Amino acid sequence: MTGVRHSAILVRVNEPAEHPRPPRRPTRARFPAVAAEPPGPGFGRARDPLAREVRLLGALLGQVIAEQAGPELFAVVERIRRRTIALRRGDPESRFEPDVERERLAADIAALDVPDAAAVAKAFTLYFQLVNLAEERQRIRVLRTRARRARGRPIDDSVGEATARLAADHGPGALEAMVRGLRVNPVLTAHPTEARRRTLLVALRRVRRLLDGLDDPLTTPDEDADLRRRLREEITILWHTGDLRAVTPTPLDEVRSALAIFDETLFTAVPGFQRALDRALIEAGVSGGGPATSPSSPGSGVVVAGDAGRSGTRPVVAPAVLRFGSWIGADRDGHPGVTADITLHAARLQAEHVIRGYEAVAARLMQTVAARVAPERVDRALGSALARDAEELPETVRQLRRRFPEEPYRQRLGAIAERLRRTRAALTGETAPRTGGYPRPGALDAELAVVQEALAADGLSRVAWGELAELRWQVATFGFHLASLEVRQHAEVHRATLAALRSGAGPDAEVAAGVSAGEVLATFRAMARLQARFGPEACQQYVISFTASPADVIDVLELARAAATPAPFGAGVPAPMLADLPAALPSLDVVPLLESAEALAGAGALLEALLADPAYRAHLRDRGDVQEVMLGYSDSSKESGFLAANWLLYRAQEALVATARRHGITLTLFHGRGGAIGRGGGPAGRAILAQAPGSVGGRLKFTEQGEVVAAHFADRAIARRHLEQVTAAALLASTPEHEREVAEAAAGGTSTMTELAAISRTAYRALVELPGFPAFFRAATPIDLIAGLGLGSRPSSRPGTRPAGDAARARDEARPPQDDAGGEASPGPADDIASLRAIPWVFAWSQARANLPGWYGLGTALEAFTGRGGREAVDHLATLYRRWPFFASILDNAELSLAKADLGIFRRSADLATGPSATAIRATIEAEYARSVRLLLLVTGRDRLLAGHATLARAIEL
Incomplete structure (x- = not known):
């Protein structure tokens, strides 16, 4: 079993250390797992709720196992x-020497035996x-405790803290x-x-x-x-639930899994985040140009509430700053499926979910906004909308x-819900009336704005700028497509x-494993x-994996033009x-993805050459002179x-920033x-502030991959916190003073980092070669x-190579001669580490508890x-660590990766490789x-790993 986290995993029992006789089934009074269960009721007032929660979960799990x-x-x-x-822990009370204990x-x-081993692995898993769930809940407790103790002041890494700093430094106008x-x-x-x-996630x-x-x-009680x-x-159900998928998921299965996250948290986390941003801007002095109140009747302008003039009582000032993208159902690099x-089906599924979400909000508001208004007092714009509803939706x-006489807001919101239903039907291909819907999200937003203004004019400002405002933020964020x-x-x-x-080859010509030329054009x-x-x-971003030259970008535009011709072949x-897809030229933002060392080193030259091409420069002018470039962290590492x-x-x-400027x-x-x-991960806010000067510029785009999606978005409070952290960091990283400070710090470290990087790369390549x-x-x-775990629909190796699992089966069947490390005498396709995708590469090392891609080469370089430089060199590096966010981020991330590694477990894994070369490789690592x-x-000047991060160290120990 690998990856064991260590703490009171279940409960303590007092049987002898050696194998006992099979015990009799104990009574409830005697059984340790029952005795270890903390008493109730609840743990809302516990001094250490995390410890109590872990103890409870361990005891309940122990009871279920028994x-x-x-x-x-x-x-x-x-x-x-x-x-x-x-x-x-090196328990000083242990009766055993470490080596003896390890052998036992x-x-x-x-x-x-195999069934018992599987059951033990299941128990720890x-x-x-x-425990991970308990830690997530503790994180939320800590955030709430900090907020309470702050007594209305913004907490660290929040949008409130960032906007307060920026307003103080630049003024409310510049902040806005x-x-x-x-x-x-x-x-x-x-x-x-x-x-x-x-x-399992559900x-x-x-x-x-x-x-x-x-x-x-x-x-x-x-x-x-x-x-x-x-x-x-629930724990009993989890005990009997298979950990692995019985079948490999399809791309559409993956789309549906992502939509479950949207339904559970993102749809509601976004307005919560936007409300926090709106509140922060108002408190920072941003007025937005709108009145704080809109009284229309005697007495309605008198300030009698403690929250008068705050977010939710006045027109919002925060724009919708979030936009979501998705590769799920659209990423075909090495994935012929x-x-x-x-891709068309994925878009329909996304539209189905997001518009149903709007329908639910509109229907809920129809039930709640029950204000009665005499016909002669109905706002003119609202009255016009109601008349249009009567003409276009007569039965509705x-x-x-009949249901809501003299309740115009309920009538209008009910009609909006019906229009959304018709919009959904039209966009997703259902059989339903195609009239009466919304042609674009902007039309829906305009109708919601009319309702808001009418409510404010009727003295219902709180209603106007409450949930209706949040619905408008959702529409601005998600549109009718949810994610691009x-x-x-x-x-x-x-x-x-x-x-x-x-x-002159036909459309069936194979241009990659399982991919035809016709299918490539069908994508456009x-x-x-x-x-x-x-x-x-x-759907307008087109990302080119392993871009090597400007021609790779121009190729995409040429293919798009070919696809737009009636008979490209x-x-x-x-x-x-192509038969069911009308010939049309899509609007394209072509995004080169730079991931090889050569491509990254030539990034500035590549962009320079692209911008020197008259045809491409004209294309970019048509796109608003905005160029996106993707940087690949996984393959480069x-x-x-x-x-x-x-x-x-x-x-x-x-280089890219300088060229663009x-x-x-x-x-x-x-x-x-x-x-x-090893794939660019780590604390998100710190990573943003560590970027090169001028590289953020108010535009932050990043992937949320695999397990990170659940980690960041499975809980609403954590999702909102994550969105606040990255937004706050993006704001602060976009200021002139941050750019200046980072540039000054980098100036003193550029030559040092160049030297360290060269030494580190040599050490790393010496190992893997x-x-x-x-x-x-x-x-x-x-x-x-x-490769056989069914973790995703995509193959583990790139086209032209066999997945690692298939190669292993073929090797076993052929029974070739073995070398001294337990492998083949002569390299085959599976031996080519370069052909393996970066994700299984990193995942495999983490399962062996080495985490090698997150630190190897650092020690040799330092x-x-x-x-060579002695104490002066150490002091220089220490200064860079204190002053340069990039260098600090590098060392802190490596420290985290080293702390999570467990060489004891790695040695057991490495024992599976035999022979002199295996021994030497293990010793080198x-x-x-x-x-x-x-x-x-x-x-860093610390005496142990994570000495300055007690909470994180405790989490690793648990």
Whole structure:
């Protein structure tokens, strides 16, 4: 079992350390898991609610294990837990020497038969999931406690803190202009790093809601008992729920999973975030030019409420700054299963969900806004809208008038709900009346604005600027498309398609594994169709993987023009995949994705050449002179190593910013970050503030990949906090003073980082290019199993290569000669580490608890630099750590990755690789780990990893 977190995993029992006789089933009074259960009611007043919650969940899980699998298995789990804790913490009370204890733990695990081993792994896996849930809830408690203690002042990393600072430094007017120019664009992807099934995530949400009930300090003993009963019920279901998907998900399955996050949290988290921003701007002095109140009757202008003039009582001043994107159902790089039809279907599913959300809000408002208004006093604009409803929706209006006489707002909101239903039917292809809907989201927004103004004129300002304002924020954020679908395809596929067109090959010509030339052109026609139906913003970004030259960008425009011709493969040549897609030229923002070391090093030159091309410059002028460039964190790290990749990315940002400024265009950098440190992960706010000077500029775009989607958006409070953190950081990173301070700090560290990056890359490449390394990697990590886990619909290797799992099966069948590391004597396709996607590469190392992509090479670089420069070099690095956000972020992220690693578990994994080269590789990795820890602590001045982050250290220990 790998990845064991260590704490009171279940409950303590007192059986002997050696294997006991099978115990009799204990009575309730004697059974330890019952005795360990903390008493009720609830834990709303507990001094340490996290510890109490973990203890409760562990006790309930222990009871379920004993009930479902028997006390014998429970005892085995407990024995493993205790020995693991002693090893992890170096328990001074342990009776065993570490080496002896480690061998006994290994013997305990080795003695398990397969069913028992699976059950033990299930027990720990389920425990980790429950503790992670408890930690998320504790994070929310901490945030609320901070907010209460702040007594109305903004807390750290909030939009309130950022706007207060900016208003003090620049004034409310400048702050308002900055916010109106701000755009924050999270992009959801279906990267296969979320190992939990959607079924498990939904079940854990049910557990979360039950735990919320126990937080209530007024919970009665009966309520407490019922909540615990239901928790046991849910944990029992989780015990019998399979951890892995029975079948690999399809692209549309992944779309539906993402939509579940939207339905559960995002749809409601967005207006909560917008309200926080509105409140912060008003408190910072931003007026927005609108009146605080709109009285229309005697006495309505008298200030009698404590919140008069605040957000929710006056016209909003906060614009909708969020826009969401999605690659799910549109990313076809190395994924032949994502076709034009899949992308069209994904868009319909998104529209279905978001418009149903608007319908529900409008219907709820129809039931609540029951203000009576005499016919002669109805606002003129509102009256005109009601008359138009009567003409276009006669049957609906007859019913509304009968139900709600003299209640014009209920009639109007009911009609809006019906119009939304018709809009949804028209856009998603249902059989329903196509008249009476909204042609564009702007038409819906205009009608909501009329209702707001009428309510304000009737003295109902709170109603006007309350939930109605939040609905308008939702419409501005999500439109009728919910999230912009972004197409991604490999540059080589475009080259092959153009070659097929020029050679006269037919539409069925294969341009990549499972991809035809006709399908590539169908993608452009699908984009045009989506734009015609939902608006240009529904699908206009086209990302080019592994862009190597300006020609790769020009190729996309040429393909789009070819797709817009009636017969791109020649007159009379049938192309079935194009038959149902009318020829049309889509509106395109072409986005080069730079991910190789060569591409990143030449980023500035590539953009310079593109902007020098007259045809492309004309295209960009038509797009508002806005150029987006995506930076790939995962593949760059896999190629060059952690430290060198981060420096390549930073330098690329500097070059792109300088080039864009010379040509007077607006640059948007799209950060393709993953969740793991080795894929650009880490604390989001800190990462934004660590970007190169001038690289944010009020436009922040980044991916939310795989497991990060659930981590950031599964809970409404955490989702809002995450959105606040990235928005606050984007605002602060866009100021002239931040750019100046970062540039000054970087000036003193550029040559140092260049040297460190070169040494680090050499050390990293020396490791991965060792002849026996591919075989060691396959043996010491579960890479050969990951491809078969069904984590995502996308293959684990790029086109032209076999997935790692398939290669392993083929190798086993052929039984080739073995080298001294337990692999093949001569390299085959699976040995080519470059062909493996970065995600399974990082995932495999994390499962082996080495986390190698997040730190390897750092120690060698720091040792070489400080060894040559002595104490002065150490002081120089320490100064950079204090003053340069980029350098601090690098070391802090490496520290987190090193702290999460467990070399004891890694050694067990590495033991699976045999032979002299395997031994040498393992020793090299362990030596670099020790070197990295030692040098990192020397530079940061700490005595142990995470010494300044007690909460994080405790979370890793749990």
